[in-house]
Amino acid sequence: MFNTVLILLQLFVTLVMGIYFFNMLRGQHTSKSGLESDSARELEKLRRLKQIRLTQPLAEKTRPQDLSEVVGQKEGIRALKAALCGPNPQHVLIYGPPGVGKTAAARAVLKEAIEAGNSPFRQGAKFVEMDATTLRFDERGIADPLIGSVHDPIYQGAGAYGPAGVPQPKPGAVTKAHGGVLFLDEIGELHPIQMNKLLKVLEDRKVFLESAYYASGNKDIPPHVHEIFQKGLPADFRLIGATTRSPEDIPPALRSRCVEIFFTPLKPAHVKSIAENAAKKAGFSLEDTALDALCQYAQNGRDSVNIVQTAGSVALLEQRHSITEQDINWVAEFGRYTPRYDKKVTDLSSVGLVNGLAVFGPDQGMIMEVEATASESESGDGSLCVTGIVESQELEGRGQRLIRSSSARASVENMLTVLGRCYGIDTRHYHLHINFPGGTPIDGPSAGSAIVTAVYSAICGVPVSGRIAMTGELSIHGKIKPVGGVAAKVNAAAEAGVTTVFIPKENLKNLFCDANIRIVPVEHISEIFEVLFAENPLSAPAPAAAAAAPQQLISARGNTEAVPQAEGTNR
Secondary structure: HHHHHHHHHHHHHHHHHHHHHHHHHHHHHHHHHHHHHHHHHHHHHHHHHHHHHOOOHHHOOOOOOOOOOOOOOOOHHHHHHHOOOOOOOEEEEEEOOOOOOOOHHHHHHHHHHHHOOHHHOOOOEEEEEEEOOOOOOOOOOOOOOOOOEEEEOOOOOOOOOOOOOOOEEEEHHHHHHOOOOEEEEHHHHHOHHHHHHHHHHHOOOOOOOOOOOOOOOOOOHHHHHHHHHHHHHEOOOOEEEEOOOOHHOOOHHHHHOOOEEEOOOOOHHHHHHHHHHHHHHHOOEEEEHHHHHHHOOOOOOHHHHHHHHHHHHHHOOOOEEEEEEHHHHHHHHHOOOOOOOOOOOOEEEOOOOEEEEEEOOOOOEEEEEEEEEEEOOOOOOOOOEOOOOOOOOEEEEEEEEEEOOOOOHHHHHHHHHHHHHHHHOHHHEEOOOOOOOOOOOOHHHHHHHHHHHHHHHHOOOEEEEEEEOOOEOOOOEEEEEOOOOHHHHHHHHHHHHOOEEEEEHHHHHHHOOOOEEEEEEOEEHHHHHHHHHHOOOEEEEEEEHHHHOOOOEEEEEOEEEEEEOOOOOOO
16 A cells, blocks of 8 residues: 555656656747747848948048058158068057047058068958947956956856856957957057056966966866966957057056057148048039138048038038038038138248247147347336246146146246346346237247247347247257257248248257258357347357357258358347
8 A cells, every 4th residue: 555655656746747847848949939039030120220221421431441541641651660560560559639540550551561571460460449438347357348358157148158167268359359450549548457457468468367266176167268267368469559648648658568659630731632532432523712721620531521521411402513612611610610720921020029839739830929029127127027828737647736837937037047147138127028929828948949039139129030930948058958849840830931940959860850941950049149130239249158160051851051141130
């Protein structure tokens, strides 16, 4: 009897288990059928979506495909090729304003490097492009699209090995770019933690991942996972980082590992070329006056293409295929485009007015006028008024906040000392007013030579030619000290119509520019005064330290010729 009950109980349990597993199998089949049905519907939606296509944006049509189509960056491209196309390619940082061809140049240079016979880049080398402003990572290490991460078994998305308790590595962009180039746009926006991880990868050329669930003695872990955790993921690539920031904003540790290359702002001629190409590919014609107007508003290639596309759309609405100046001006007005600053100098000579040189933005030069007036004070209680400069500047960074006094104001103080010490001019007998017109606040020591020349011209009543410009820091001993951005300044002077520019002699050795302009290297302010104020009766003998051989004019193209004396008039 007992055996019979036991047998019946076993049969019952077996029946229950059979029904349970049957229901599970039927549920899985039903679930699988439902998933297949949902997948079929989603695939059909995707197929219908792919059949809907808009026209290709004009920006994509005009995007450079090779180096010949990248305009205005001759020296930058040459430096980029030197860094990447040799047998030992280097990491690169590209500085420059937006829309000047940094990404396009990087892509094209990689193609040339692959084709070069002595480059380690092989056919099929990848160009992995990422935007540092959108790179996000989980501080717990669950996800990191740049460096890579590990999906531990407890987290959703651990992969096929999750149920078995095996941590699964997920490669990041640095591994995907192995053997090629990783291009990080706006690299200056990268999170500090990711920046430090990236520096480690650049050093090791591998990515080492960690997980609390990994055990080297666990035989259930597949061999390739052991290989990754013990020897790391390969990450031998070359980094190209592009940024619109200045070098001072980039971590020194990254800069020390990279070749720094500077792309310059596009000139009107380059913008014109891009606009003509965009109009041609869009099927429009550009009137000459419209093209001139566009060059005044477009600061880069993207601006140029966008203006052409919008103006062309306006023309099409009016059933025209020609873009007029009125179309360009309308786009510039509603788009709030800022006109390009293109100052042109004249042959007019003026008393107390000197063309200084400055840089602003990313290595962009400009003409900076310095004007001065001087009226005698019989009582000897003269005054000094300075307008248009930055009196103080607050700097904040790396956990510090500093307030720096204006170095342009310091140049004015140095000017007073030099005029009294070197030329015997007691400025207390004059009411002096120094101004920097144009509405742009001025800061920096490079205006020193222009300031002292303008004040000396105002006191002596000797005009200075509008075709002359100068830059250089003025010391209290009258020496002209080196300054930064001289190449950009000289190029800006040439574009403005300047024929002669005075620069510090120490800057001559590292001056690389294509400007066809006469350059006068000087060491002391007396060398400038000898040229401009040779007939001035107030001129004191040149200090012994400034005595030198006759001046030579040095052309940026390598020519030298004697410096003609400027004509002066006595007061």
